[in-house]
Amino acid sequence: MAFDFEKFPVYRLSLEYVREAEELLIQLDLPKNSRIADQLSRASLSISLNIAEGAGRYSKADKKHFYITARGSVFECVAILDVLLTKGKIDQSIHSKQYAILEELSKMLSGLINSQK
Numbered sequence: 001m002a003f004d005f006e007k008f009p010v011y012r013l014s015l016e017y018v019r020e021a022e023e024l025l026i027q028l029d030l031p032k033n034s035r036i037a038d039q040l041s042r043a044s045l046s047i048s049l050n051i052a053e054g055a056g057r058y059s060k061a062d063k064k065h066f067y068i069t070a071r072g073s074v075f076e077c078v079a080i081l082d083v084l085l086t087k088g089k090i091d092q093s094i095h096s097k098q099y100a101i102l103e104e105l106s107k108m109l110s111g112l113i114n115s116q117k
Contacts, residue, residue, distance in 0.1 A: 005055035010108040014048040014070070017101050021077065024098065028089060040080045046073035047105065051112075064116035071109040074102050 005011050021044035030037040047070045054066025081098055084090045 003052070003055070005052045008051065008055065008112075010105065010112060011048065011051045011055075013101065013105055013108065014051055017077070017098070017105060018044050018048055020044075020098055020101060024090070024094065028084075036080060036083065040077065043073045043076040043080065046070065047077070051109075060116040064113055067109055067113045067116065071106060071113065074106045074109065078102050 021040055025037050025041060028037070050066045050070035050073065054063045054070070057063045057066065078099065081090070081095050081102075085092065085095045
């Protein structure tokens with residue numbers, strides 16, 4: 001691994017969530033132009049990308065900004081799952097599985113954010 005962020009447990013978990021989200025989208029078989037599918041795909045990807053970008057910054061303030069953005073994307077994914085559950089597109093077991101990963105990501109990112117003081 002050439003880049004430090006690739007060693008971060010939070011980064012590795014974010015990649016796991018990208019895979020989970022994409023598998024869910026394949027399972028849902030939503031239309032290609034589905035706004036909710038596009039939003040979940042982009043928000044899940046945003047978590048990993050912002051962790052990587054933050055790790056590449058020099059100042060703690062810059063790093064913190066990107067880690068906060070990544071955490072915001074986690075929250076966005078939770079809201080999307082809630083919408084999918086409310087609309088009956090997913091069942092509680094799928095929601096719970098993905099929610100658990102997102103909850104862990106949120107905790108890990110909060111720790112990363114707090115370490116940038």
